[in-house]
Amino acid sequence: MTDNQSKTIEKQPKNHQIKDNPVQNSGLQPQKAASTESTASSAASQPTTKTVKTSEPQIKKVDIAIAGVTYPIFCPVHEQEELRSAVSYINNYALDLKRDAPSLSQESLLVLCCLDLYEKIHTTQRNDEDRMQQDKQSEALLNKIMKDAHSIL
Structure with missing residues (x-):
């Protein structure tokens, strides 16, 4: 295993809530608030329960493999299928490049893959x-034709 294989690549959601406050997002703090409010009426504790569910982290570690090397990726749960689809496409693309140039290092292979995909x-x-x-242009030409046709009629 090389150093490159042990690196972690993180894909985080657009809001950086999880990175900024891991204690709050782990669900520990909101649960504590919910148990404090349990002495209040049950109607008051229901909104707190909803808040706990929305503040739970929705990030999952997913191991992906590209050209025989596994990379851990932290991905929002709702994006996992899209990630797997992208990995499948990129893996096939990288393997095709590797067949054409078997002596390329993993890093060079991925750089070439990125450049080719960017070009596409x-x-x-x-x-x-x-x-x-x-x-x-077609719309402008069609509008002109229609205008000319209306003026003739």
């Missing part, structure tokens, strides 16, 4: 922009 994303974005421009 960039090409797709340019194509989308071109299509949007063509759609605008």
Whole structure:
């Protein structure tokens, strides 16, 4: 196992609540508040219970494998399926690159994979922009034709 294999990559949600206050997000503090309020009426304790459920961390450690190397990733629970789909695509892509260049190190393989995938994303974005421009031109031409047709009628 190399140093690269033991590194942890973290994917965190957009709000950094879990990173900022681990005690509060572990559910310990809200549960303590809920038990203090248990002496109050049951109606008052129900909203506290709802708060506890929403403040529980929804992050899970997921081990992913890309080109034979396993990486631990911390991922929001609701994004796990998307992560697994991305891992499958990237793993297949990296393995294809590795077949073409078997002497590449894992780091070089991943860098090449990132560069190739960026090129694909960039090409797709340019194509989308071109299509949007063509759609605008088509719409303008159609509007002109319709205006001319109405003026003739």
